[in-house]
Amino acid sequence: MGSKERRSDVNELRTLIRTPEVQKDPARYREAVEKVILYMTLGVDVSRLFSEIVLASATRDLVQKKLVYLYLCNYAESNSELALLTVNTLQKDCRDSNPVIRGLALRSMCNLRVPNLVEYLIIPLRNGLADTSAYVRKTAIMGCLKLFYLDQQAVDGQMHSMPVLLVERSGLNIDYNNIPDALYSMLSDRDSQVVADTVIALEEILASQGGIILTKEVAYMLLNRLADFTEWNQCAVMNVLLRYTPQDEEEIFDILNILDDRLKHTNTGVVLVSIACNCMFKSLGDLHDDIYERLKTPLITLMAASGAEVSHTVLHHIHLLVKRRPHIFAGDFKALFARFTDPAYVKAKKLMILTDISDENNSEKIIEELTAYVTDIDIEMARRAVRAVGRIAIRLPSVIDSIITALLAFLELRSSYLTAETLVVMRDILRRYPEQADTLVPQLYDLIDLPSLDDEADARAALVWMMGEFGELIEESPYVLEGLIDDISTEKSADVRLQLLTSTVKLFFKRPPEVQKMLGRLLDSVISNEMHQDVHDRALLYYRLLSTNHQEAQRIISGRRHTVTEFVLFEPESNEAVFNEFNTLSVMYGQPLRKMCLCMAHILSILNVSAQAKQFILQEHPYNLFGNPDIILEQGEDSSEEEDDENDVGNSTLAPSTGKQDSHFKNSMHLRLVRRPTLSPQQFEQYWLGLDICTVVKDVLQEVPTASTPTHIEKAMSRYGIVLMASSPPLAGQIKFFFYGQEQDSGDFHLVEANLDISSRTLSASVKSVNGDTAPMFGMVLREALSDAGLISMDLI
Numbered sequence: 001m002g003s004k005e006r007r008s009d010v011n012e013l014r015t016l017i018r019t020p021e022v023q024k025d026p027a028r029y030r031e032a033v034e035k036v037i038l039y040m041t042l043g044v045d046v047s048r049l050f051s052e053i054v055l056a057s058a059t060r061d062l063v064q065k066k067l068v069y070l071y072l073c074n075y076a077e078s079n080s081e082l083a084l085l086t087v088n089t090l091q092k093d094c095r096d097s098n099p100v101i102r103g104l105a106l107r108s109m110c111n112l113r114v115p116n117l118v119e120y121l122i123i124p125l126r127n128g129l130a131d132t133s134a135y136v137r138k139t140a141i142m143g144c145l146k147l148f149y150l151d152q153q154a155v156d157g158q159m160h161s162m163p164v165l166l167v168e169r170s171g172l173n174i175d176y177n178n179i180p181d182a183l184y185s186m187l188s189d190r191d192s193q194v195v196a197d198t199v200i201a202l203e204e205i206l207a208s209q210g211g212i213i214l215t216k217e218v219a220y221m222l223l224n225r226l227a228d229f230t231e232w233n234q235c236a237v238m239n240v241l242l243r244y245t246p247q248d249e250e251e252i253f254d255i256l257n258i259l260d261d262r263l264k265h266t267n268t269g270v271v272l273v274s275i276a277c278n279c280m281f282k283s284l285g286d287l288h289d290d291i292y293e294r295l296k297t298p299l300i301t302l303m304a305a306s307g308a309e310v311s312h313t314v315l316h317h318i319h320l321l322v323k324r325r326p327h328i329f330a331g332d333f334k335a336l337f338a339r340f341t342d343p344a345y346v347k348a349k350k351l352m353i354l355t356d357i358s359d360e361n362n363s364e365k366i367i368e369e370l371t372a373y374v375t376d377i378d379i380e381m382a383r384r385a386v387r388a389v390g391r392i393a394i395r396l397p398s399v400i401d402s403i404i405t406a407l408l409a410f411l412e413l414r415s416s417y418l419t420a421e422t423l424v425v426m427r428d429i430l431r432r433y434p435e436q437a438d439t440l441v442p443q444l445y446d447l448i449d450l451p452s453l454d455d456e457a458d459a460r461a462a463l464v465w466m467m468g469e470f471g472e473l474i475e476e477s478p479y480v481l482e483g484l485i486d487d488i489s490t491e492k493s494a495d496v497r498l499q500l501l502t503s504t505v506k507l508f509f510k511r512p513p514e515v516q517k518m519l520g521r522l523l524d525s526v527i528s529n530e531m532h533q534d535v536h537d538r539a540l541l542y543y544r545l546l547s548t549n550h551q552e553a554q555r556i557i558s559g560r561r562h563t564v565t566e567f568v569l570f571e572p573e574s575n576e577a578v579f580n581e582f583n584t585l586s587v588m589y590g591q592p593l594r595k596m597c598l599c600m601a602h603i604l605s606i607l608n609v610s611a612q613a614k615q616f617i618l619q620e621h622p623y624n625l626f627g628n629p630d631i632i633l634e635q636g637e638d639s640s641e642e643e644d645d646e647n648d649v650g651n652s653t654l655a656p657s658t659g660k661q662d663s664h665f666k667n668s669m670h671l672r673l674v675r676r677p678t679l680s681p682q683q684f685e686q687y688w689l690g691l692d693i694c695t696v697v698k699d700v701l702q703e704v705p706t707a708s709t710p711t712h713i714e715k716a717m718s719r720y721g722i723v724l725m726a727s728s729p730p731l732a733g734q735i736k737f738f739f740y741g742q743e744q745d746s747g748d749f750h751l752v753e754a755n756l757d758i759s760s761r762t763l764s765a766s767v768k769s770v771n772g773d774t775a776p777m778f779g780m781v782l783r784e785a786l787s788d789a790g791l792i793s794m795d796l797i
Contacts, residue, residue, distance in 0.1 A: 010049065016035075030064045030067075033056050037070060037071060047075045050082045051082065073108055077113055083116075090109045091123075093105030109121060115150065121154075137191070138194050141186060144205070145200075145205065183202055187199070187218060187222075192233075196233035210243075219244045223258045234262070238270075239276075255277070256281075263278075268302055272313075272583045275583070276583045278294070292325045296328055308343050312349060317587055324579070327359065333358075336357075337354075344381060351385065359396070360398055363399045367403060367406060370389050373385035382417065382418060382421075389425065404429070420456035423459040461493070464484065469503075478518070481518065485504065488526070494534065501522065504518065504522055505557050506558045526539035666788070668781040670784060673742060674742040674747075676721075677740060677749070684738070691770065694768060695767045698765070699762075699792045700762055700792070702791065710727065713737065722782065723739060724737060724739055733758045735756040737753070750769045753766045754766075
């Protein structure tokens with residue numbers, strides 16, 4: 001009924017527009033056109049009025065023209081033949097005396113996006129590039145870009161291998177018949193917006209050739225006009241200028257002087273991209289310190305004056321510069337102290353920078369500030385502060401005494417998380433400065449409350465390490481280890497069990513009478529009962545070494561202690577790659593772009609995207625499942641129907657079923673389903689977004705999921721007419737499936753989102769149904785399919 005009403009409304013509009021009295025009255029005529037646009041914006045199909053609206057474009061009323069052009073751009077692609085009717089009107093308007101109408105007509109002509117009209121675009125675009133109005137020239141430039149994406153041959157066919165810059169002041173004639181050369185000539189346009197749009201357009205059109213060709217003349221012309229551009233365009237132009245290579249030092253200094261004014265800009269993006277331009281010169285040697293001094297003030301100003309999000313971004317860029325020149329920021333360490341109003345992520349980044357800029361001159365003040373953070377109400381912040389103090393101790397031997405005093409004071413606070421974090425830091429300090437053990441280890445043990453470490457595996461491992469390395473300094477060390485050995489069956493951390501093995505053997509070589517029996521119990525328990533392969537193998541190795549040659553075992557396990565002089569806290573080779581991508585997300589993630597190419601299916605499985613997008617991504621990108629290079633989950637062809645299930649488990653692929661398995665089709669006793677249901681990804685998405693969850697099915701698989709389990713599940717479902725739409729590779733220990741089925745009698749669809757938790761073997765499925773009354777029966781079909789395949793027990797049904 002609704003569609004009939006809409007059809008009658010459209011017919012009434014057609015009659016109204018065709019009425020001579022309406023056409024003679026400009027106000028009523030425009031009102032009729034407005035009604036058409038109103039219906040269009042409401043989703044009513046008014047494409048049948050195409051010819052009437054084309055006639056309405058013949059007017060001097062600018063508002064009516066805009067409305068007509070909006071209509072034409074909306075329906076031209078679906079009415080490509082009728083769109084030819086608009087060409088003459090648009091071309092005529094492109095020659096109008098009013099620049100607003102010329103620009104509007106040219107923009108609308110390019111927005112039609114009809115391939116058949118490409119030949120009619122060339123001449124208006126060429127004329128637009130030579131227009132006297134800056135608005136029309138700007139519109140023509142962006143029109144050239146639209147033409148490029150509509151038909152690249154129309155632009156590439158005119159492109160020279162080395163486009164010639166035609167500037168007005170050179171006295172050369174501009175060849176507007178060649179679009180790329182005409183665009184290059186626009187770089188010297190008197191209007192700054194035209195120049196900026198030209199740079200953006202050329203960058204995209206010439207992307208396959210490396211972008212716009214930057215000669216010295218072009219680079220200087222853009223640099224000298226930076227102040228005329230908008231903030232957005234300044235960023236775009238300077239990103240292009242990053243590719244320019246100066247010929248000598250004098251040219252470098254000229255560029256630095258020009259960019260100096262941009263460093264004082266109020267916009268964060270402009271400042272960061274200008275800093276990137278300052279940092280691109282790598283041949284200055286010692287002069288880099290002077291450049292970094294110039295960059296320091298705008299960065300600290302931005303960091304202090306901006307909001308938390310911008311401040312966090314700026315801090316990441318500061319940290320990247322600190323890794324190259326830490327002494328530059330060492331004198332401004334107070335500006336990096338955490339403020340009470342700073343969110344946790346900003347405080348964490350400031351701690352990292354303070355650690356890296358600490359030196360003999362400022363370390364005392366920085367350590368005092370970090371010590372104050374230890375009592376912060378935020379536990380994670382307090383932990384970070386303790387770790388930061390430890391990193392400073394490792395970097396600066398001159399402050400080790402004051403830091404040890406501070407760490408012992410942390411232990412006196414009798415806080416479980418501070419004690420745990422301090423133990424881990426002390427372990428690293430003793431590896432770096434083993435000579436401190438004689439005075440530190442006895443005091444350390446006296447201040448430790450062992451029960452407080454029950455939830456701190458790293459701290460227990462650090463304590464056990466100290467007992468093994470310096471057990472001769474602590475009289476109670478064998479008895480501490482004995483308590484842990486007696487409770488090893490309840491120790492959840494494999495790292496602690498590994499360290500307990502090593503420390504007990506090392507302490508045995510130092511104090512054999514006290515440790516011998518407990519070592520025997522430990523080895524016997526681990527070799528007999530340990531399920532973790534690494535722990536079991538190490539215990540077996542120690543047992544065989546000790547039983548074969550005691551002295552050789554001591555040389556191997558408890559050899560000469562080596563001082564660790566360098567701790568690798570980041571990848572040095574990646575810093576240079578990240579620095580080359582300054583002012584990008586690479587700085588935020590601390591990894592170059594090549595290392596940030598994440599699996600798109602992982603992202604799609606987190607985000608709630610359409611089934612069509614999921615299917616496309618999975619079809620284009622096969623993924624390695626469970627790390628096995630021989631078993632790949634991908635959208636592909638189904639297995640041959642002649643193969644039986646056991647033989648094709650390892651070779652079958654996961655794909656939308658096409659009915660090849662119909663020879664194995666089974667009718668469920670609960671609900672009769674169509675053998676070959678058909679549902680497009682777009683329809684699946686529409687149903688999924690419009691329906692509510694009707695029932696949830698949850699079962700536990702009988703066996704631990706393997707690489708072939710997803711294939712088993714798909715085959716089990718397909719035998720009952722439940723077809724796979726899309727699936728994801730394992731993410732955080734889970735695999736997601738989307739299925740659908742269709743009832744034979746009513747034709748109603750049932751949609752399923754199933755999640756397989758690998759660790760718990762739990763398969764949970766949410767069912768959305770067109771007919772909610774039959775949803776529970778469809779859920780029974782799901783269980784029947786899984787049970788028939790032996791994936792779940794019949795007892796669960």
